[in-house]
Amino acid sequence: MGKRYDTSLFWDEDDGDRVYVQGALYWRVKEGIAQLEIDLETGASLSGEPKPIWSGTGRPIPEAPHMYHKDGWYYLLVAEGGTELDHCATIARSRSVWGPFEECPHNPIIHAASKDAYFQTIGHADIFQSLEGQWFAVALATRDGRINFPMGRETVLIPGQWEPGSWPAFNARVESLMKTSEDSPPPPPQINENVLENFVHTETGTLWPHNLLRLRNPDDETYQFEDGALHLWPSAKGDTLDGRFGTPTFVARRQTAIECTTEIEITLAEDRSVVAGLSVYLDFGSHIDVVLTRSETKPGLEAHIRQRTPAGASPGTASVPVDNGALRVVAHEDRYEFFGWRNGAWVSIGNGLAKDVSGGFTGVVIGPYIEGPASNRSDHAKVAVKKWLYSEVA
Incomplete structure (x- = not known):
């Protein structure tokens, strides 16, 4: 053609x-x-x-x-x-x-x-x-x-309707639930997905879940699924989520409902130059991330929000002390709420607006990432994702 x-x-x-x-x-x-x-x-x-x-x-x-x-x-x-x-x-x-x-x-x-x-x-x-x-x-x-x-x-x-010899007519207002003269199909099953359970071991290697995505041409050496956990290393070239090119270490699931919750638990690398967390990602110029780091001044972990928009990087939120690497993002129609775990309960880390990750043809994906110095493949630079849950409200 x-x-x-x-x-x-x-x-x-x-x-x-x-x-x-x-x-x-x-x-x-x-x-x-x-x-x-x-x-x-x-x-x-x-x-x-x-x-x-x-x-x-x-x-x-x-x-x-x-x-x-x-x-x-x-x-x-x-x-x-x-x-x-x-x-x-x-x-x-x-x-x-x-x-x-x-x-x-x-x-x-x-x-x-x-x-x-x-x-x-x-x-x-x-x-x-x-x-x-x-x-x-x-x-x-x-x-x-x-x-x-x-x-x-x-x-x-x-x-x-499409009557014989006439023009098709679709005059109904498009709604989230359409009414027809026919019996409606059964509602889709409620999704409560344990993402890590979808990895499959075979004689030739590990089969990745079909609904998980990685950016561009992923470097398989920076991903390893073993003993029920997903192990991640920084990109060999130090690529980050902000890069237009490159292969940052990031794996995500599509957001498939307006209201949904993603929850992960990670073991942060011992190397303080390595950061990891959970990203709500549209593209390199539009994403909202919760960043987990080791505190520079005291023992323990801290989390904060960073955001990239087409206008540039936005100032991050203040760091919030957290007890471990448990992170949660809750999606609403107009915003995302981010949480960490402290003293036996979820505490707010910050919010991001849905409009800041809206645009173009494709939708948001949500999942864990890791960033750090190039070619850092030591165990001290490794992050382990030990829990990854996705559930939908609507």
Whole structure:
């Protein structure tokens, strides 16, 4: 497809099982949707160069095409408006897969209900019919997409109607719980996850849990799972979470609910030049960390909050004495609360705002990290994560 993106396959079962590929033209050159027919065995084009078939409704950046054949019509669904507050889905139809396509008079058929609706930036949609005959759309959206959306883009399910020979209609306001005429699926199980129990030993090594992430090209030498604990060493090059490049030692789980709690217990390295803790991480320029250190003036440990925003590093909070390496972060819709353990109870270390880790396409991940001098692989520089729990409220 050349300089195309958001490609989609369409099997035309009513026309000899022909297979077509639609894709968005590179919008910096020319906006629109192009198509070609392909040989499914070789992937080669059977129709020459990609042919433009629809340029959208005039909104910017038509992309994410999907083709449907229904009631003698070829329907072409696209996203328009970019992926921010003007994001939406529009549709057109033709009697031929090659067009010309006529625009739906009710476009956009999927969009945010209003600028003050809880779900914003709704678009990049697809349409399907359930086994019971109910029509649905799935689309990308962000919660409160103007300010607080630390989980990034999520997938929403929207009920609708598609009468024979007519246009699909999805007029329902997108809510966190959608109402349909069909029986609702069972609620997802309550998540109370012991992350360390998900590591699996095999004859060839340790299998990491599929839902844990590390940054960029991780250095496996700085991670070791042994005797039920995850052992971490500083990056061989001294990389930190603030770095645009490099491979800091950091492992995290996606935040998958607005309200959730992450709790870890670590044994801090004896080397005072090594720091470790728990990070709420969006990217190198947007993260909030609780930092655990050895006190410079007295025996014991201290914890404080440091924060990085696109404007730069924010002043850290005052250090709070803690009894051990038990750390907790509680996520709320608009903030994160950080805690340490002292005198048999959780004590506040500080707070961070959800808006400071909101932005872009992806969401927050939360997990332990370690930072220290380069090439420090001694046992004195090692941190052991002995407990890691993740639970969700909603």
